[in-house]
Amino acid sequence: MISEVCSDNLSQLPTYLYSAEQTRALDHALITKLYDRGYDLMEKAGSAAFKFIQQQYPQHRSFKIFCGKGNNGGDGLVIARLALESGYDVEVIFATELTSPEKELSETCYLAFQALNKLKIKVQSFDSWKTLQPSAQIQTNKTVLIDALLGTGLSGTVKPSYKAVIDFINAAEFSAVYSIDVPSGLSSDSGMELGCAVHADITLTFIGINKGLVTGNSRNFTGRLFFSGLGTPEDIYDQVKSSTKLLSLEEINTESYKRKPAGHKGDSGRAVFIGGVDGLNGAAVLASEACLRSGVGLLTAIVGERAILPILTRSPEIMVQPLLSDNTVSQITTSLQNAHAVCIGPGLGKSSAAKEAVIAVLKQKLPTIIDADALNLLSENPEIWKQHGHSQCILTPHPKEAARLLNIPPESVNQNRFLAIEQLVDKFACTVLLKGSGTLISSKRNNILVCICGNESLSVGGAGDTLSGILLAALAKSRNALNAANYGAFVHGYAAELASQDGVIGVLPSDLMPFIRLIINKTAI
Ligand SMILES: NC(=O)C1=CN([C@@H]2O[C@H](COP(=O)(O)OP(=O)(O)OC[C@H]3O[C@@H](n4cnc5c(N)ncnc54)[C@H](O)[C@@H]3O)[C@@H](O)[C@H]2O)[C@@H](O)CC1
Ligand SMILES: [K+]
Numbered sequence: 229m230i231s232e233v234c235s236d237n238l239s240q241l242p243t244y245l246y247s248a249e250q251t252r253a254l255d256h257a258l259i260t261k262l263y264d265r266g267y268d269l270m271e272k273a274g275s276a277a278f279k280f281i282q283q284q285y286p287q288h289r290s291f292k293i294f295c296g297k298g299n300n301g302g303d304g305l306v307i308a309r310l311a312l313e314s315g316y317d318v319e320v321i322f323a324t325e326l327t328s329p330e331k332e333l334s335e336t337c338y339l340a341f342q343a344l345n346k347l348k349i350k351v352q353s354f355d356s357w358k359t360l361q362p363s364a365q366i367q368t369n370k371t372v373l374i375d376a377l378l379g380t381g382l383s384g385t386v387k388p389s390y391k392a393v394i395d396f397i398n399a400a401e402f403s404a405v406y407s408i409d410v411p412s413g414l415s416s417d418s419g420m421e422l423g424c425a426v427h428a429d430i431t432l433t434f435i436g437i438n439k440g441l442v443t444g445n446s447r448n449f450t451g452r453l454f455f456s457g458l459g460t461p462e463d464i465y466d467q468v469k470s471s472t473k474l475l476s477l478e479e480i481n482t483e484s485y486k487r488k489p490a491g492h493k494g495d496s497g498r499a500v501f502i503g504g505v506d507g508l509n510g511a512a513v514l515a516s517e518a519c520l521r522s523g524v525g526l527l528t529a530i531v532g533e534r535a536i537l538p539i540l541t542r543s544p545e546i547m548v549q550p551l552l553s554d555n556t557v558s559q560i561t562t563s564l565q566n567a568h569a570v571c572i573g574p575g576l577g578k579s580s581a582a583k584e585a586v587i588a589v590l591k592q593k594l595p596t597i598i599d600a601d602a603l604n605l606l607s608e609n610p611e612i613w614k615q616h617g618h619s620q621c622i623l624t625p626h627p628k629e630a631a632r633l634l635n636i637p638p639e640s641v642n643q644n645r646f647l648a649i650e651q652l653v654d655k656f657a658c659t660v661l662l663k664g665s666g667t668l669i670s671s672k673r674n675n676i677l678v679c680i681c682g683n684e685s686l687s688v689g690g691a692g693d694t695l696s697g698i699l700l701a702a703l704a705k706s707r708n709a710l711n712a713a714n715y716g717a718f719v720h721g722y723a724a725e726l727a728s729q730d731g732v733i734g735v736l737p738s739d740l741m742p743f744i745r746l747i748i749n750k751t752a753i
Contacts, residue, residue, distance in 0.1 A: 230280055233437060233453040235681040235722055238476035241455060244465065245472040245678060246436040248380040248416045253468045254436050258460055267339040269458070270299060273409075273434050274306025274340070276456050280432055281307075281372060281406055282314075288372050288403060290317040294354070294393060296377040296412070297322070302337035303408045304376025309344045318349065323377055323393045325353045354393050373402040375426045377412035380438065385423040386413045394424045407431040410438065411449040418644050419444025419666065427451070434458050436465070439472050442680050443645055443666025471674035472646065477751060479677060480714045484706040485523065485752035496525025497704030500563055500570040501697070502585055503600070504539075505532035505551060508575030511600070511693040513538050514737050515574050516546050518697025521745045522719065523752070524704050528563055532575070553581045560588040569595040569704035569712075573602030574693040583609065590616035595703045595712075599624045599696045607632035613656065621658040622699060622709045626692065630662055649676060659709040661699075663692065667717045671710040679714070681721025685728045685735035694737040695720045698744060719747050 231240045246254065259266050281291075293308045295301035301322070308320045326332060329341050344351075352360075375397065377390060386394065394413050397405060405428045410416045413425030416438035429451040433441060437455055440446060446453075473479065488495055499519055504512020512531040516539055519527050528547045529539055536548050552559045564570055572589045576582045578601055586602050590612065598606065603625050606613050623633070630648050631638040634655065641648040641662075649668045652660040659671040667679040699716035706712050723743035727735050 230276070230432070230454050230456045233442065233455050233680065235725055238474065238680075239478065241474055241476070242437060242457065242465070243473050243476075244436070244470040245439045245442065245474055246468070246470050247439055250468050250470055251380050251416070251436050251438060254460070254464060257464045257467045258435065261461070261464060266299070266336040270302050270336050270340060271306055272458050274303045275310060276434070276458060277303060277408055277432050278307045278310040280454065280456070281374070284406075284430060285372055285404055288370050289315075290371040291374055292319045292321065292371055292402070293374040294321050294323065294377050294397065296390070297324075297326075297332050297337060298334045298379065298381045299336050300376050300379030300381065300409055300412070302334065302340040303379070304374055305337065305340035305344045307374060307376070307408070308349065309340070309347060312347050312349060319357070320344070320349060320351045321357045322351060322353050324389050325355070326351065354396070358396070369403060371402055373397060373400070373405045375405060375407040375412050375428060377426070379409040379412075380416045382410075382413070382415065382422060386425075391424050394426050398427050404429045405451070407450070409433050410441065414440060414446060414449050416440040418646070419446040420643055421445060421449065425449045430454065432456060435460055437474070439646060439678070442474070442678050443664070443668065444642065445665070447665050472676045472678060475669065475677040475679040475714055475718060477718065480718065481706070481708075481711055482715065482752050484708070484711075485702065485715065485748065487523070487752075493525035496523060497701060498526045498566055498568050499524045499700045499704040500528045500530065500567045501700060502530045502551065502560065502570065502572040502576065502589065504529070504535040504575040505577045505579075505582070506534050508532070508577065509535035509538065510690060511575030513542060514690050514693040515571065515697035515700070517543050517738070517741055518694040518744060519571075519701045520545060521741045522698045522701030523748055524701035528567075530559070530563060551581065551585065553579070556581045556584045557588045560585055561592070564589070564592045564594060567594060567704075568707060569597070569700055571597035571599065571696050571700040573597070573599035574696050576601040578605055578608070583612075587612055587616060590618065590621075593618050593620065595620045595707050595709060597622045597624060597696055597699050597703060599692065600629070603629045603633060607635075617656060617658070619658045620709055621656070622661060622703065622713050623652065623656055623658060624661045624663065624692070624696065624699065625652070626663040646676060659713050661713045661717060663695075667721065669710070669713045669717060671713075677714060679717040679721055681718055682724050683728055683732055685732040686721075686724045688735075688737065690737035691724075694740055719744055719751075722747050
């Protein structure tokens with residue numbers, strides 16, 4: 229069975245995600261158990277890939293198959309053979325010259341090459357193929373380009389000869405670009421392009437879903453991502469332990485978010501939001517409303533003067549007070565007396581009152597969300613966390629905030645989001661939610677969840693404030709940081725997808741509110 233890797237399909241997808249090395253271990257275990265040789269598994273993968281592309285593009289009878297010299301290329305050669313046998317018009321183009329196939333191709337790829345050779349098809353190198361056919365004449369209409377250049381075996385930056393092919397693929401206008409296993413050039417570990425990567429319309433991945441296919445920049449390259457387990461028996465997966473999981477509702481205990489028929493407002497959670505000072509007032513408006521729509525029982529918002537009127541206009545249910553610049557500590561201590569959870573940071577600024585507020589909040593040892601400027605204050609004043617940090621916190625950095633917290637360049641976070649969240653969890657010993665496409669959540673070493681819900685509609689100001697509001701309600705209700713982080717990320721991302729039905733451009737974080745409510749009512753059971 230082939231399933232799309234998307235929010236609507238989470239329950240049909242495998243629970244665990246794998247590194248390239250772990251995928252190799254899965255392949256090895258599978259070959260040892262079920263097949264005489266690796267080539268039999270390659271036949272199975274190639275055949276699944278061929279059938280799938282036939283289904284996706286039934287009108288297209290022409291394939292241009294770009295192959296590398298490893299097993300990913302071997303998959304391409306199997307597809308070429310099957311397509312030729314089915315009467316397709318097929319061209320096979322190797323990225324670089326093939327002078328001695330037996331020596332240059334991987335063992336399994338060579339077997340696929342021999343099988344294809346029996347059909348007497350001419351295999352060309354990219355350079356000679358391109359010389360023979362000036363780009364203007366390359367037939368792209370009704371032609372599917374099959375990208376079998378590089379898969380999970382890619383290491384280091386893509387070599388110039390391969391980059392030239394990838395640049396060509398990305399510039400040409402084929403009807404469809406279909407990547408086998410991984411868009412060539414994308415790291416299946418980090419989700420970052422290693423110099424360049426193929427922009428696919430469809431990617432079909434096999435056996436296990438790679439971690440790098442669901443986070444970082446992966447979505448810029450995979451197009452629609454599909455998965456086939458190729459009938460791998462369950463016990464094969466038991467042999468390769470992964471510490472990374474795909475976040476689905478099964479991972480979340482939604483019981484605590486339910487309303488009791490005879491419950492009262494205190495049962496639904498008492499929350500306090502602190503932020504939205506002048507110039508950044510909107511953060512408080514969005515976070516507060518998202519918190520209410522996420523079902524919190526009582527919300528107090530301690531905000532900048534100018535946020536008071538807009539908050540009350542939109543949501544008179546909220547108890548609002550101005551954040552005092554003197555007496556901050558006693559104001560916060562008093563306000564938190566009966567609170568179940570607190571969120572500090574969105575639009576907080578970095579004034580001395582803001583700093584005092586962060587310390588006062590941490591001293592209460594309540595379930596706490598620390599976002600935006602509160603995170604920046606922790607980066608600039610590491611002694612605050614050393615003295616007052618605690619495990620009931622959720623830190624919600626975007627990559628730049630994460631880099632500041634770790635005192636490393638932002639590129640380092642992007643190049644390895646999985647490592648970055650491990651370092652954050654090690655350093656802060658609490659729950660961390662690392663924002664970005666494929667949000668990562670973790671609260672202890674060797675335990676990372678990846679939330680694939682959400683889309684590019686969220687790449688606007690205010691999206692993070694909305695998430696903070698959802699998280700605050702979830703934390704006030706469950707008082708379990710990891711569970712609230714998981715649920716909040718899921719609700720926020722899924723709400724963004726539902727709000728994008730007319731397109732992702734121009735969706736406002738405030739448009740998410742009715743969908744937040746809808747999802748919570750449907751899932752809090
Ligand atoms: N038998 C198996 O283990 C199976 C493997 N499968 C396929 O095999 C792939 C993995 O195969 P491999 O491990 O052979 O690796 P790949 O085919 O992904 O890559 C290895 C090839 O890429 C070249 N290469 C590595 N780094 C490069 C760089 N920076 N620039 C340019 N070229 C570079 C290597 O020289 C080698 O020729 C999977 O992605 C999947 O498509 C599938 O056929 C299923 C079965
Ligand atoms: K590929």
